Amino acid sequence: MKALPKAVGSPGKDYVVMPIARRMNDSVFMDDLKAIEGPLFYVKCLQLTYNVSGDEMEAKESSKGKIKDPSGEGGGGDANNYPQAAIAFAAEFHSLPTKTADYLTGTAFKTRFEQSSSPIFVRNLAIRR
Numbered sequence: 001m002k003a004l005p006k007a008v009g010s011p012g013k014d015y016v017v018m019p020i021a022r023r024m025n026d027s028v029f030m031d032d033l034k035a036i037e038g039p040l041f042y043v044k045c046l047q048l049t050y051n052v053s054g055d056e057m058e059a060k061e062s063s064k065g066k067i068k069d070p071s072g073e074g075g076g077g078d079a080n081n082y083p084q085a086a087i088a089f090a091a092e093f094h095s096l097p098t099k100t101a102d103y104l105t106g107t108a109f110k111t112r113f114e115q116s117s118s119p120i121f122v123r124n125l126a127i128r129r
């Protein structure tokens with residue numbers, strides 16, 4: 001798949017700007033960088049699980065990289081053991097200072113990703129599996 005050419009004209013009048021989400025390892029991600037209008041964001045996701053009292057869901061750093069039963073029972077970190085149809089998660093949106101391929105594939109981005117703790121905003125979402 002080829003990247004689209006740079007848009008000419010006014011957004012909303014001559015063309016439509018569409019927000020998209022891509023994984024960094026997607027084969028067309030680097031090609032799409034050339035066509036980006038506006039800022040680029042990265043998103044860090046943490047599963048929402050019930051707190052100790054069981055009345056609210058919260059994102060815990062300890063759940064990073066794992067999928068478990070939101071009630072705290074079972075799951076064992078394996079998605080096949082997950083008992084529900086939807087997985088609730090907190091999506092933290094962070095802005096990037098640049099959208100060059102060199103930055104995104106270098107150590108500066110990796111360091112920023114690992115150390116980032118102040119997102120622009122957080123949105124609780126759910127995805128059906």
